[in-house]
Amino acid sequence: MATDQIVAAVDIGGTKIAAGLVSREGRILAQSACPTLPEQGFEAAMQRTAALLQECVQQTGAQPAAVGIGCTGPVDPLSGVLGEVNLLPGWQGSNLSQALSVRLGLPAALENDADAAALAESAFGSGRGARSFLLVTVGTGIGVGTVLDGRLYRGTGGAHPEAGHMVIEPGGLPCTCGARGCWEAYACGPAMEAWFNQCRSGHSAEVGWDSRQICAAADAGDVNALAAVGREGSYLGLGLANLITCFCPDAVALAGGLMERFDLFETRIHTVIQANCRFVPLEQVRLLRAQLGSQAGLLGAAQTWWNAQA
Amino acid sequence: MATDQIVAAVDIGGTKIAAGLVSREGRILAQSACPTLPEQGFEAAMQRTAALLQECVQQTGAQPAAVGIGCTGPVDPLSGVLGEVNLLPGWQGSNLSQALSVRLGLPAALENDADAAALAESAFGSGRGARSFLLVTVGTGIGVGTVLDGRLYRGTGGAHPEAGHMVIEPGGLPCTCGARGCWEAYACGPAMEAWFNQCRSGHSAEVGWDSRQICAAADAGDVNALAAVGREGSYLGLGLANLITCFCPDAVALAGGLMERFDLFETRIHTVIQANCRFVPLEQVRLLRAQLGSQAGLLGAAQTWWNAQA
Numbered sequence: 001m002a003t004d005q006i007v008a009a010v011d012i013g014g015t016k017i018a019a020g021l022v023s024r025e026g027r028i029l030a031q032s033a034c035p036t037l038p039e040q041g042f043e044a045a046m047q048r049t050a051a052l053l054q055e056c057v058q059q060t061g062a063q064p065a066a067v068g069i070g071c072t073g074p075v076d077p078l079s080g081v082l083g084e085v086n087l088l089p090g091w092q093g094s095n096l097s098q099a100l101s102v103r104l105g106l107p108a109a110l111e112n113d114a115d116a117a118a119l120a121e122s123a124f125g126s127g128r129g130a131r132s133f134l135l136v137t138v139g140t141g142i143g144v145g146t147v148l149d150g151r152l153y154r155g156t157g158g159a160h161p162e163a164g165h166m167v168i169e170p171g172g173l174p175c176t177c178g179a180r181g182c183w184e185a186y187a188c189g190p191a192m193e194a195w196f197n198q199c200r201s202g203h204s205a206e207v208g209w210d211s212r213q214i215c216a217a218a219d220a221g222d223v224n225a226l227a228a229v230g231r232e233g234s235y236l237g238l239g240l241a242n243l244i245t246c247f248c249p250d251a252v253a254l255a256g257g258l259m260e261r262f263d264l265f266e267t268r269i270h271t272v273i274q275a276n277c278r279f280v281p282l283e284q285v286r287l288l289r290a291q292l293g294s295q296a297g298l299l300g301a302a303q304t305w306w307n308a309q310a
Numbered sequence: 311m312a313t314d315q316i317v318a319a320v321d322i323g324g325t326k327i328a329a330g331l332v333s334r335e336g337r338i339l340a341q342s343a344c345p346t347l348p349e350q351g352f353e354a355a356m357q358r359t360a361a362l363l364q365e366c367v368q369q370t371g372a373q374p375a376a377v378g379i380g381c382t383g384p385v386d387p388l389s390g391v392l393g394e395v396n397l398l399p400g401w402q403g404s405n406l407s408q409a410l411s412v413r414l415g416l417p418a419a420l421e422n423d424a425d426a427a428a429l430a431e432s433a434f435g436s437g438r439g440a441r442s443f444l445l446v447t448v449g450t451g452i453g454v455g456t457v458l459d460g461r462l463y464r465g466t467g468g469a470h471p472e473a474g475h476m477v478i479e480p481g482g483l484p485c486t487c488g489a490r491g492c493w494e495a496y497a498c499g500p501a502m503e504a505w506f507n508q509c510r511s512g513h514s515a516e517v518g519w520d521s522r523q524i525c526a527a528a529d530a531g532d533v534n535a536l537a538a539v540g541r542e543g544s545y546l547g548l549g550l551a552n553l554i555t556c557f558c559p560d561a562v563a564l565a566g567g568l569m570e571r572f573d574l575f576e577t578r579i580h581t582v583i584q585a586n587c588r589f590v591p592l593e594q595v596r597l598l599r600a601q602l603g604s605q606a607g608l609l610g611a612a613q614t615w616w617n618a619q620a
Contacts, residue, residue, distance in 0.1 A: 155558020166552040177588040242476040248465020278487040
């Protein structure tokens with residue numbers, strides 16, 4: 001295998017850094033991981049990451065041609081500089097691309113992890129064959145990565161669109177972004193938890209159930225849990241309907257913790273989309289679950305490099 | 311000027327067909343028009359259109375290399391076939407591209423008129439220099455044309471996205487599309503008129519004021535008219551905020567009858583966008599009025615040809 005077909009992949013989260021070698025066909029040849037320990041500083045973490053990759057190189061004998069990085073955001077993919085990342089306190093302003101590029105002697109490319117995952121699903125997973133593809137990640141927030149004609153869609157100046165923050169209930173619940181009524185404020189995991197725990201009498205939010213517990217209770221027929229799951233499905237469907245209306249994509253895939261229980265939400269999601277997408281050819285839009293699971297991180301990191309070359 | 315730099319342009323509306331010759335630089339070299347008279351049938355209208363173009367050719371001596379067509383929708387731009395167009399009863403299923411292509415002995419390309427106008431503004435007007443550009447036409451409905459990297463964005467199977475039908479008030483006012491709470495149902499011209507006329511006591515909708523009258527009354531300080539204009543600005547702003555959140559475009563331009571009084575809505579639109587776009591680099595997004603006015607029809611029609619070649 002030609003060396004330019006192998007990329008060193010680095011996936012940086014708030015608690016864990018994963019690193020590995022990925023082939024152009026989307027095979028992970030070797031991988032390793034270490035804790036992020038953001039409080040020990042950016043330089044120390046870069047040192048640990050470089051060591052992980054050297055370990056992978058020794059293990060396989062494969063020589064990567066570049067490094068691709070996915071990192072919890074916000075990050076500036078064009079400059080490589082970290083923004084004010086909640087999960088990485090003290091790292092703001094550090095240049096991730098440059099730090100790894102210098103340490104490894106390789107050129108580097110960077111995306112936020114949601115966009116990296118969208119690239120991975122588009123190339124190797126649920127979005128294969130789709131000319132226009134959206135990956136919607138539903139977890140503590142809602143992130144949307146958009147891949148058009150195989151390339152990551154960027155907004156003005158390289159900006160990452162934030163479709164999780166489209167307003168679907170004007171003047172509604174306050175959102176972490178400072179606005180009111182955003183999709184995320186109604187349909188992310190914590191939104192379902194907050195609504196359920198407020199509705200249940202005698203329980204304050206602090207001792208409330210988490211999403212997993214609510215889904216399990218819904219499985220067991222708990223009326224309040226079923227209501228919460230129904231509401232979640234409705235609001236997920238509403239935002240998805242708006243995305244379909246605005247993009248008419250070939251495919252939309254759902255990822256993230258809450259979507260492990262897609263089965264619970266699926267019927268309601270479809271009902272709401274059907275009711276609200278009337279002028280677009282809905283029957284041609286595939287709605288499906290993301291396929292790469294825990295591999296999305298490294299495959300996406302690697303794909304950021306190939307995306308940057310396209 | 312080389313002949314392949316000149317395109318025959320045809321803009322078909324419900325009442326008027328305009329035809330002309332357009333140069334690659336966006337200059338209209340000659341133009342003419344005739345009534346559509348849809349009730350006299352598709353073939354008769356095509357005959358009249360071909361005659362208009364032959365007149366333009368004789369007048370200028372310029373020889374077009376192709377024909378570009380903009381037509382009130384829905385149309386299938388890939389096949390050239392007309393859908394069920396309200397304004398063109400009896401024409402459904404006719405192949406517009408083929409009819410003109412055969413009569414003129416030239417290859418043809420077709421788009422709906424909203425997309426054609428977006429192409430024209432992108433190439434020659436408000437969207438010049440924008441890598442990502444949205445043209446929002448606010449009239450009897452709300453249409454959005456999306457131009458990315460200079461090419462018209464199409465959805466799955468060539469579909470035209472319908473961002474005017476994103477839901478912004480779940481369960482709200484019924485929309486012409488069959489759903490409830492669409493942006494169009496709250497912010498198109500007739501929506502402002504209906505709200506104003508319902509609020510004014512003693513006037514039924516039938517004898518109500520039109521948008522022009524409401525705007526004039528707002529100019530004169532009429533309290534109800536000012537309220538209607540304020541509401542219109544708010545809902546326009548809300549939909550625009552969602553488009554900016556989802557696309558982060560370099561530029562968004564506003565066209566259509568109601569936007570001739572953009573001055574009345576501008577402050578409110580900006581206030582609502584500022585309040586709702588918190589995580590995207592709003593300061594980099596240009597919001598402006600469309601620039602081509604009545605020339606958009608022919609320039610857009612011509613540009614459909616060049617877009618199809620890109």
